[in-house]
Amino acid sequence: MKQTRNTAAKTEILKLINHSPVALSHAEIQSALNGLCDRVTIYRVLERLITEDEVHKVVNLEGVVKYASCHSCSSEEKHIHTHNHAHFSCEKCKEITCLEDIEPSFKVPKNYQINEMNFTLSGICPNCR
Amino acid sequence: MKQTRNTAAKTEILKLINHSPVALSHAEIQSALNGLCDRVTIYRVLERLITEDEVHKVVNLEGVVKYASCHSCSSEEKHIHTHNHAHFSCEKCKEITCLEDIEPSFKVPKNYQINEMNFTLSGICPNCR
DNA sequence: AAAATAACGCAACATTGTTGCAAATACAAA
DNA sequence: TTTGTATTTGCAACAATGTTGCGTTATTTT
Numbered sequence: 001m002k003q004t005r006n007t008a009a010k011t012e013i014l015k016l017i018n019h020s021p022v023a024l025s026h027a028e029i030q031s032a033l034n035g036l037c038d039r040v041t042i043y044r045v046l047e048r049l050i051t052e053d054e055v056h057k058v059v060n061l062e063g064v065v066k067y068a069s070c071h072s073c074s075s076e077e078k079h080i081h082t083h084n085h086a087h088f089s090c091e092k093c094k095e096i097t098c099l100e101d102i103e104p105s106f107k108v109p110k111n112y113q114i115n116e117m118n119f120t121l122s123g124i125c126p127n128c129r
Numbered sequence: 130m131k132q133t134r135n136t137a138a139k140t141e142i143l144k145l146i147n148h149s150p151v152a153l154s155h156a157e158i159q160s161a162l163n164g165l166c167d168r169v170t171i172y173r174v175l176e177r178l179i180t181e182d183e184v185h186k187v188v189n190l191e192g193v194v195k196y197a198s199c200h201s202c203s204s205e206e207k208h209i210h211t212h213n214h215a216h217f218s219c220e221k222c223k224e225i226t227c228l229e230d231i232e233p234s235f236k237v238p239k240n241y242q243i244n245e246m247n248f249t250l251s252g253i254c255p256n257c258r
Numbered sequence: 259a260a261a262a263t264a265a266c267g268c269a270a271c272a273t274t275g276t277t278g279c280a281a282a283t284a285c286a287a288a
Numbered sequence: 289t290t291t292g293t294a295t296t297t298g299c300a301a302c303a304a305t306g307t308t309g310c311g312t313t314a315t316t317t318t
Contacts, residue, residue, distance in 0.1 A: 005284050005295055026274075038298050043275065045296090061247050063188040065274085088241055099241075105234050106248075111255035112217055112228075118190050119235075120247040126240035134264055134315060155305075167267050172306065174265090194305085259318100266313065274305075282297065288290085 004052065009037040010045045014054055014069075023058050023066035023087070023096035058096055060089040061122045066096050087118075090125035097125065133181060138166040139174045143183055143198075152187050152195035152216070152225035187225055189218040190251045195225050216247075219254035226254065 016032055017024055024032075030042055037045075046067055049055040058066050068087075086099040099121070108114060145161055146153055153161075159171055166174075175196055178184040187195050197216075215228040228250070237243060 003285090003295075007284075007296065009297080039274095040276085040299085041297055048296095059188050059190065059192040061188065061245065063192050063194045065192045086235065088238075091244065099238055106215065109217075109228055111258070112250070113253040113258065114250045115220065115252040116190060117251065118247065118249040121235075121241070121243045122246065123244035124242040129240070129242065132264070132316080136265065136314085138266080168305095169268080169307085170266060177265095262315105262317075264313105264315075266311105268310095268312100270308085272305100272307070274303100276303075277301085279299095280297105281299100282295105284295075285293095287292085 004048060007045075009033075009041050010048065012036055013042065013045050014049060017049075017055055017067055018069045020069075021097065023068035023098075025064060025066050029067070058087050058120070059118065060087075060094070060096055061120060064094075068096070068098055087120045088125060089120050089122040090128055091122055092124055092128040095125065096120075133177060136174075138162075138170050139177065141165055142171065142174050143178060146178075146184055146196055147198045149198075150226065152197035152227075154193060154195050158196070187216050187249070188247065189216075189223070189225055190249060193223075197225070197227055216249045217254060218249050218251040219257055220251055221253055221257040224254065225249075 012033060013029060016029055026039075026042060026046070029046075030039060033042070046055065046057075049067075050057060054070060055067050056070055058068055060066065088097050088099050089095075090097075141162060142158060145158060155171060155175070158175075159168060162171070175184065175186075178196075179186060183199060184196050185199055187197055189195065217226050217228050219225075
């Protein structure tokens with residue numbers, strides 16, 4: 001197993017994501033970092049944070065990739081880490097928030113092996129009404 | 130209201146999507162068309178087909194945008210057209226299929242106005258097992 | 259047939275994401 | 289503290305995807 005190191009970039013990016021109530025895009029992280037590190041480094045740090053289960057990736061209805069913290073996921077079960085909670089994508093402010101307490105139920109179709117799910121609702125968030 | 134015309138490109142693209150059991154990406158459509166029209170035209174035709182409710186857009190877990198036909202959506206209710214059915218995204222063959230008969234249920238959170246949903250399950254499809 | 263308008267092709271550009279490689283650095287061990 | 293080494297970084301270059309402007313072509317209406 002490859003050892004992973006703590007660097008300024010990683011610390012700052014994780015802090016940003018953890019302190020944000022909404023999921024952040026790569027572009028948003030980059031401009032928030034204000035030139036702290038290279039564009040490419042951000043991609044690589046995000047990749048690392050995902051494999052370390054510190055962060056998860058969400059895609060909104062338009063296909064924009066965003067990153068959110070995993071503070072809702074208990075650390076004890078990180079080895080079976082999944083992100084099977086719903087997300088909300090606001091059509092107005094384009095923000096993505098985690099809806100932790102909504103657990104959708106559905107009938108599993110035969111012959112399909114389900115490993116992950118992406119359940120994103122979109123519309124207008126409380127702030128934009 | 131802007132008038133819309135039937136062109137060779139539009140006819141062929143719609144035929145492709147309607148005859149495909151899986152959702153198609155822009156790249157897949159382009160190579161299937163074999164140079165019938167320009168890359169940009171495909172984007173514009175797809176846009177048109179979406180506003181005409183002939184086609185809908187799906188995004189898989191990796192953020193790849195695909196297009197699927199709307200034959201499952203009854204034409205009478207096109208003015209209240211939504212695509213609230215689930216999709217399945219195979220991790221192996223990367224194909225997206227519509228799971229028409231799965232209607233997920235969930236508790237609607239307060240203060241959120243929900244207009245659309247994207248419910249994508251991913252894993253291994255019957256063909257890849 | 260002429261006028262109006264929708265669709266197209268092309269070129270140019272923007273954004274997002276990836277890869278290779280040499281230089282910088284974090285961190286454990288001496 | 290210094291040293292050794294694997295990890296991380298920056299840079300440059302590239303690929304894929306999507307958008308826009310504009311002059312030309314095609315379709316529809318009158």
